[in-house]
Amino acid sequence: MGQQTIIKLVDENHMPQLGLGVWQASNEQVVKAIHTALEVGYRSIDTAAIYHNEEGVGKALKESDIPREEIFVTTKLWNDRHLDASAALQESLDKLQLDYVDLYLIHWPAPEQDHYVDAWRQLIDLKEAGLVRSIGVCNFHIEHLQRLISETNEIPAINQIELHPLMQQRQLHSWNATHHITTESWSPLSRGGKGVFDSPLVEKLAIKYGKTPAQIVIRWHLECGMIAIPKSVTPSRIKENFEVFDFRLEKEDLTAMATLDIGKRIGPNPETYNLVELATF
Numbered sequence: 001m002g003q004q005t006i007i008k009l010v011d012e013n014h015m016p017q018l019g020l021g022v023w024q025a026s027n028e029q030v031v032k033a034i035h036t037a038l039e040v041g042y043r044s045i046d047t048a049a050i051y052h053n054e055e056g057v058g059k060a061l062k063e064s065d066i067p068r069e070e071i072f073v074t075t076k077l078w079n080d081r082h083l084d085a086s087a088a089l090q091e092s093l094d095k096l097q098l099d100y101v102d103l104y105l106i107h108w109p110a111p112e113q114d115h116y117v118d119a120w121r122q123l124i125d126l127k128e129a130g131l132v133r134s135i136g137v138c139n140f141h142i143e144h145l146q147r148l149i150s151e152t153n154e155i156p157a158i159n160q161i162e163l164h165p166l167m168q169q170r171q172l173h174s175w176n177a178t179h180h181i182t183t184e185s186w187s188p189l190s191r192g193g194k195g196v197f198d199s200p201l202v203e204k205l206a207i208k209y210g211k212t213p214a215q216i217v218i219r220w221h222l223e224c225g226m227i228a229i230p231k232s233v234t235p236s237r238i239k240e241n242f243e244v245f246d247f248r249l250e251k252e253d254l255t256a257m258a259t260l261d262i263g264k265r266i267g268p269n270p271e272t273y274n275l276v277e278l279a280t281f
């Protein structure tokens with residue numbers, strides 16, 4: 001199997017291009033999934049305060065023999081803590097049993113609250129205090145990013161957005177790239193691949209390359225320059241999703257993948273998503 005790829009972020013820190021997502025997994029499932037993932041070779045884990053499984057992530061990392069500095073841990077600030085990021089991060093660190101996280105993200109802009117710039121200023125301070133290595137955002141549209149940058153002069157290292165073959169976000173990805181923001185794809189498999197894994201194109205490419213539909217889709221993310229964090233709690237799938245460093249998609253196949261884009265969201269629209277209580281996303 002080829003070597004996994006590592007991305008250099010705007011702040012000069014390095015992040016694995018493929019990680020394990022753990023949304024909708026219980027603490028117990030997460031412990032097992034992370035042990036499998038680390039054995040297979042994953043070195044990046046994506047959790048969030050609202051997933052209520054940071055304890056499981058912490059437990060798995062504590063039990064692992066792999067040195068802390070070799071594992072990239074991401075967690076996120078939930079919408080109800082935009083004015084309280086320092087305490088929220090400390091709660092996450094306690095659950096994770098860590099002194100720092102590698103990446104701390106504002107989970108949603110929640111524009112109705114209009115506190116995301118305040119939250120961003122606090123993340124800048126947390127980075128300066130050494131409690132987080134890199135800072136970034138999720139679900140930010142261009143106008144939200146423009147505001148952050150113009151009001152604070154600090155570029156987010158990452159914009160983690162819904163991105164999969166049915167929703168390719170080419171304009172936002174390209175804007176991110178122009179501004180040195182790395183795009184990270186959430187729901188990279190469009191949450192189990194419905195409408196993607198069974199599309200004639202992906203089925204055809206799976207046969208052509210001798211790979212599974214999930215591997216074709218993950219490889220597509222990597223070759224388009226995104227970071228991808230497919231979620232699985234199934235050992236065979238965790239392994240399958242990592243076996244993507246031994247082939248490349250030809251240019252014509254990447255071009256063909258663009259035709260799958262129908263702008264179909266699975267998750268909510270960040271413009272209107274302001275939820276503070278429910279853990280639906």
Ligand SMILES: NC(=O)c1ccc[n+]([C@@H]2O[C@H](COP(=O)([O-])OP(=O)(O)OC[C@H]3O[C@@H](n4cnc5c(N)ncnc54)[C@H](OP(=O)(O)O)[C@@H]3O)[C@@H](O)[C@H]2O)c1
Nearest residue numbers: 021022023186187188189190191192214230231232233234
């Ligand atoms: N920032 C945000 O707002 C945000 C929002 C959503 C998600 N995320 C992050 O992104 C991660 C990934 O997104 P996601 O969990 O929504 O969706 P996803 O990774 O696109 O899909 C996960 C689903 O696909 C299944 N699956 C995984 N590998 C498979 C394979 N090889 N073949 C067939 N099915 C497979 C999983 O099932 P099993 O687990 O049963 O194997 C699970 O049901 C999340 O876990 C979370 O870390 C962030």
